[in-house]
Amino acid sequence: MSVSEQELDQFRVEVSAWLRENNPGDPGFLLPESFMEVGTDEQFEYLRDWQRKVYDAGYLGMSWPEEYGGGGKPQVFQDIVSQEMARQRVPFMTNTIGLNWAGPLILQQGTEEDKKKYIKGILNADDIWCQGFSEPDHGSDLGNAQVKAVKDGDDYIINGSKIWTSLGSYAKYMILLARTSNEGPSKYAGLSFFLAPMKTEGIDPQPIKKLTSEYGFCQTFFNDARIPANSIMGREGEGWQVAMATLMFERGNVGGQAGGLSMMDINVNDVLELARRSKRNGKPALEDPLIRDQMVQFLIEAKSNVLMGARTKIPALNTERPTAIAMSGKLRGSELKRRFCQFAMSLQGANGGRFISPEAVDGGKWQRIYFNSFSATIGGGTTQVQYNIMGERVLGLPKS
Amino acid sequence: MNSQISFTEEQSMLLDTAMDFCSKNSPINLVRSRTEEAQSLPSDLWLSIVELGWTGIAVPESHGGLGLSVADLVPVVEAMGRNLMASPLVWSAISANTLQLAGSEAQKSAWLSKIANGAIATMALIEPDGSWQLSEPLCNGTMKENTISLSGTKCFVQDAAFAEIVLVSILLENQPRLVLLERSAIPEHALQREVVIDETRRCYRLTLDGITVTPDQVLPETCFVEIEQTAMLLLSAEIAGGHASTLNLIVEYLKTRKQFDQYIGSYQALKHPTVDVLLGLEATRSHLYHAATVYDTGTPLEKETSLRMLKAVASEGFAFAGDRAIQFHGGFGFTYECDAQLFLRRAIFCQHQFGDETHQRAYLADTLIDN
Numbered sequence: 001m002s003v004s005e006q007e008l009d010q011f012r013v014e015v016s017a018w019l020r021e022n023n024p025g026d027p028g029f030l031l032p033e034s035f036m037e038v039g040t041d042e043q044f045e046y047l048r049d050w051q052r053k054v055y056d057a058g059y060l061g062m063s064w065p066e067e068y069g070g071g072g073k074p075q076v077f078q079d080i081v082s083q084e085m086a087r088q089r090v091p092f093m094t095n096t097i098g099l100n101w102a103g104p105l106i107l108q109q110g111t112e113e114d115k116k117k118y119i120k121g122i123l124n125a126d127d128i129w130c131q132g133f134s135e136p137d138h139g140s141d142l143g144n145a146q147v148k149a150v151k152d153g154d155d156y157i158i159n160g161s162k163i164w165t166s167l168g169s170y171a172k173y174m175i176l177l178a179r180t181s182n183e184g185p186s187k188y189a190g191l192s193f194f195l196a197p198m199k200t201e202g203i204d205p206q207p208i209k210k211l212t213s214e215y216g217f218c219q220t221f222f223n224d225a226r227i228p229a230n231s232i233m234g235r236e237g238e239g240w241q242v243a244m245a246t247l248m249f250e251r252g253n254v255g256g257q258a259g260g261l262s263m264m265d266i267n268v269n270d271v272l273e274l275a276r277r278s279k280r281n282g283k284p285a286l287e288d289p290l291i292r293d294q295m296v297q298f299l300i301e302a303k304s305n306v307l308m309g310a311r312t313k314i315p316a317l318n319t320e321r322p323t324a325i326a327m328s329g330k331l332r333g334s335e336l337k338r339r340f341c342q343f344a345m346s347l348q349g350a351n352g353g354r355f356i357s358p359e360a361v362d363g364g365k366w367q368r369i370y371f372n373s374f375s376a377t378i379g380g381g382t383t384q385v386q387y388n389i390m391g392e393r394v395l396g397l398p399k400s
Numbered sequence: 401m402n403s404q405i406s407f408t409e410e411q412s413m414l415l416d417t418a419m420d421f422c423s424k425n426s427p428i429n430l431v432r433s434r435t436e437e438a439q440s441l442p443s444d445l446w447l448s449i450v451e452l453g454w455t456g457i458a459v460p461e462s463h464g465g466l467g468l469s470v471a472d473l474v475p476v477v478e479a480m481g482r483n484l485m486a487s488p489l490v491w492s493a494i495s496a497n498t499l500q501l502a503g504s505e506a507q508k509s510a511w512l513s514k515i516a517n518g519a520i521a522t523m524a525l526i527e528p529d530g531s532w533q534l535s536e537p538l539c540n541g542t543m544k545e546n547t548i549s550l551s552g553t554k555c556f557v558q559d560a561a562f563a564e565i566v567l568v569s570i571l572l573e574n575q576p577r578l579v580l581l582e583r584s585a586i587p588e589h590a591l592q593r594e595v596v597i598d599e600t601r602r603c604y605r606l607t608l609d610g611i612t613v614t615p616d617q618v619l620p621e622t623c624f625v626e627i628e629q630t631a632m633l634l635l636s637a638e639i640a641g642g643h644a645s646t647l648n649l650i651v652e653y654l655k656t657r658k659q660f661d662q663y664i665g666s667y668q669a670l671k672h673p674t675v676d677v678l679l680g681l682e683a684t685r686s687h688l689y690h691a692a693t694v695y696d697t698g699t700p701l702e703k704e705t706s707l708r709m710l711k712a713v714a715s716e717g718f719a720f721a722g723d724r725a726i727q728f729h730g731g732f733g734f735t736y737e738c739d740a741q742l743f744l745r746r747a748i749f750c751q752h753q754f755g756d757e758t759h760q761r762a763y764l765a766d767t768l769i770d771n
Contacts, residue, residue, distance in 0.1 A: 272769070275769075286769055286770075289762070292761075292762070292765040292769060293758065293761050293762070293765065295765070295769060296761040296764045296765045296768060296769070297761065299764070299768055300709050300712060300713060300761070300764070303401075303403075303687075303709060304683040304686060304687065304713060306401075306403045307403055307405065307683075307686035307687055307690045308682055308683065308686045309403075310403050310404065310405045310686065310690065311405055311682075311685065311686040311689065311690075313405075314405060314407045314689075316407055316411075316412035316415070317405070317407055317685065317689055320644070321678070324678060324679075324682055325682055325686075328675075328679055328682070332679065384668075384672075387668070387671065387672040387675050388668065388671065388672075390675040390678065390679075391665070391671040391672065391674060391675050392671075394675075394678065395651050395674060395675065395678060396651070396655065397651065397654055397655060397663075397665035397666070397671050397674065398654075398655065398662075398663040398665045398666040399666060400666050400667070400668050400671065
């Protein structure tokens with residue numbers, strides 16, 4: 001189906017107007033920065049209501065098939081919605097794991113019954129999804145997952161624990177990677193993938209208090225939990241392949257996601273905006289030459305990251321170490337964010353020492369973002385591990 | 401904000417040709433031996449460069465050049481920088497561009513085709529106080545009966561002893577102007593070789609006292625902004641090349657040198673800063689080809705911003721790379737024999753020409769913060 005430019009322009013105007021009119025606005029409490037940070041019931045309800053409203057307006061899952069609850073339209077419409085959402089900085093879609101990982105996976109690999117059962121609830125946020133991949137002893141080493149799933153009649157009996165379960169206490173379903181066998185040619189061969197119902201006796205998500213003193217993650221304990229055998233996705237022993245397909249959706253390597261934002265965008269221009277309204281000892285902070293210099297350094301660094309992205313599209317300018325830019329993306333982006341948050345706090349004078357409270361600058365947003373920024377400098381392989389990987393795989397230096 | 405980078409098939413081929421030519425003709429042993437010679441580059445090699453057409457890249461076709469932009473020299477200069485090849489190419493090109501923008505028809509006709517054909521041209525902009533403010537020269541011109549008497553001193557005039565023309569910035573009737581000095585107008589004692597940290601370069605002090613010019617040697621226009629911009633662009637191209645080779649030098653040593661029975665590259669204390677050298681290089685090259693793109697297609701503000709960001713990132717990155725190259729070579733790094741010093745010297749020279757990183761950032765603050 002081809003769509004005319006005119007039709008798309010018109011659609012953009014329409015979405016833009018809808019978002020302006022329906023943006024739920026300031027809730028009067030600090031919103032989470034991402035789906036990983038939802039820690040209170042009031043945050044959760046606010047975000048769930050917002051997602052539902054967007055779906056009811058027809059602006060979510062626009063490219064998903066109509067028969068399961070999607071919009072049946074070309075992807076470009078959803079892309080326009082997501083762009084306008086980012087531009088207007090409306091809140092994110094809280095059911096991200098369902099919308100962007102589990103949902104597209106079910107559409108790609110699930111049975112007809114699965115699609116009918118799960119897709120609509122993902123879109124209207126009736127059914128929140130969480131992910132059970134990482135384990136306390138197996139962070140990045142996913143293939144070594146040890147949570148046990150033992151077949152028993154029409155059920156599997158699950159034992160063990162998963163960690164960093166975002167939305168764990170709100171979730172109805174979990175995409176679960178568990179070990180059904182220790183036999184087989186490799187550790188990967190014994191893994192199976194389940195769409196596990198969370199409201200099950202013996203499944204107990206325990207919220208983890210983060211350094212921000214907020215909640216958002218759980219450790220999920222499985223204690224002889226019985227889940228239906230037909231909740232398996234694929235066959236026993238195919239879990240690794242299904243998990244890899246999920247990660248392709250998670251990392252955005254392939255399309256098919258329902259769309260919408262999954263986190264609050266904070267960038268260096270927000271810091272500049274803070275700097276403009278900050279004072280140092282009674283004078284505008286941006287009159288201080290040192291602050292100006294630091295501010296410009298951050299602006300340059302952010303620009304460097306954008307330009308590196310642009311250069312990767314030109315093979316002739318990437319002949320020597322073609323993977324250097326792509327492989328350093330997380331390292332550069334996460335470290336920049338951590339440091340510009342430190343700078344943002346330094347702009348606040350004595351108030352830099354405050355934390356989430358009405359008296360704090362922007363309600364304590366910057367202190368909280370700084371703390372949460374460690375999730376990206378630690379998660380997905382720490383910065384220090386990234387430096388080793390860059391040194392060894394990109395520069396060819398000997399292993400540490 | 402403009403974040404475009406375009407790089408054509410032709411530019412890609414030019415980069416390959418230049419990389420090939422420079423690595424063949426500027427191996428490190430010749431880089432070293434050429435520091436002892438009078439000229440920065442042997443005459444026959446300069447002739448080869450002229451034959452390749454590089455001296456005509458930024459000269460209009462009407463004057464016998466290729467009619468491309470100064471930005472098209474970026475791949476060539478980057479390749480030269482990679483091999484520490486010094487040459488009069490950059491300043492000849494900037495001089496040609498200056499003549500094209502600010503010169504009279506007669507001046508263009510007299511010199512552009514010669515420069516395209518290999519006549520060396522250079523510019524005298526910097527003065528003993530080391531100021532980077534190009535449009536505020538202290539050297540003076542006094543007009544008396546159709547003759548302009550020059551006074552004052554210029555320095556860092558590259559390859560001046562071999563140049564057929566020197567474009568000199570002066571204050572004439574309180575206006576910053578450029579005058580075209582032919583070689584015959586420069587007495588021998590007026591030029592003195594200067595000691596500079598980068599030994600591959602030939603820099604001269606030019607004493608203007610006693611030199612006179614006629615009004616038709618004054619360029620009718622000025623273009624100090626463009627001169628500064630082209631200098632920042634091409635210096636940064638040279639820096640990007642030097643930075644890349646410095647990284648290779650470090651990596652090679654870290655992979656082959658053993659201490660405490662381990663390759664020193666296995667130590668994270670050396671490995672991690674080396675990754676920072678790599679990330680600096682990736683940033684510099686990205687800014688470089690973005691600035692080269694914007695140089696021809698961007699708005700004046702985009703041009704100004706992209707070039708100052710480039711010079712800031714490039715200067716700081718290369719200086720860091722050179723500094724770490726010395727340190728990571730240990731005791732050998734402290735010797736003249738170790739090649740790391742060649743790169744560190746080049747880095748420091750380039751960093752301090754046409755604005756270091758703090759200077760650039762101060763300007764950027766004005767455009768990025770105050771506007």
